[in-house]
Amino acid sequence: MIKIGVLTISDKGSKGQREDKSGQVIRDSAPAMKGRVVKYEIVPDEKETIAARLRDWADGGEMDVILTTGGTGLAGRDVTPEATLSIIDREVPGIAEAMRVKSLEKTPTAMLSRAVAGQRGKCLIVNLPGSTRAVKECLEAIMPVLPHAVDIIRGKVTEHSLQDAGIN
16 A cells, blocks of 8 residues: 655645645545555645655655645746755656646646656655646556555565556
């Protein structure tokens, strides 16, 4: 079972002024990812706050994957990618690329996403967009590989064949 943290980045959501629908989509999708949500929080669009939460959660050892939602666009307050890049040990660019490719099948504005993915210690961190539709599309793109990624990070898999992982 994959232990998942869901971190929603939203100024209005953190003040209780907006319902967190995209975070709910992630939480509802946890069983399809062979996972369960062990931590959930909404924080404002503040780089240091986001970075601190990601660092604390990843270093705490309680979760395998942190999925963020929000703050990946071009608005001035969209700082989730910068916060993520500031705390990861290494990037996993294929995840973000796959999400953009999947979303581009639906809308050309997907190319404006600045979402990143990376690893900090034994934790995988993935930035998802803020819209519910985009979250669904991006999760669809990455769900098949998350269990394998977690197994690799945990050291359970030494052979990296997709066929061995049951991924066609």
